[in-house]
Amino acid sequence: MGGMGRTIRGSYAQYTNVPATNVVPIETDLPWPDLAAVPESYATAWTCLYGNLQLSAGTTLVIRGATSALGQAALNIAARADVRVIATTRNRDRFSKLEALGRGTSCSKVPTSRVG
Numbered sequence: 001m002g003g004m005g006r007t008i009r010g011s012y013a014q015y016t017n018v019p020a021t022n023v024v025p026i027e028t029d030l031p032w033p034d035l036a037a038v039p040e041s042y043a044t045a046w047t048c049l050y051g052n053l054q055l056s057a058g059t060t061l062v063i064r065g066a067t068s069a070l071g072q073a074a075l076n077i078a079a080r081a082d083v084r085v086i087a088t089t090r091n092r093d094r095f096s097k098l099e100a101l102g103r104g105t106s107c108s109k110v111p112t113s114r115v116g
Contacts, residue, residue: 049081075098075101
């Protein structure tokens with residue numbers, strides 16, 4: 001797996017050079033600090049789902065703690081990959097958020113209970 005911070009240095013630099021193919025213009029009202037944080041969760045989720053798990057359409061994916069930043073990113077990515085998603089959260093009040101994030105997927109409402 002390559003990319004910024006793995007095989008290309010500079011992921012935490014104030015300034016860096018990247019290939020033009022890695023840059024996508026967007027319109028957003030997000031402030032720079034918030035916008036800069038987006039790749040942290042999404043790049044990690046993408047690498048896990050496609051680089052490590054080789055996620056493909058028709059598979060079933062269990063996302064434990066799906067209301068975390070990483071879990072939400074994974075759920076968003078999986079929702080566009082024609083994957084059956086089983087998402088967990090400890091808080092029943094967050095089920096509706098999981099269903100909204102996983103629109104287009106089969107999102108099961110499975111609470112995670114604490115042990116101990």
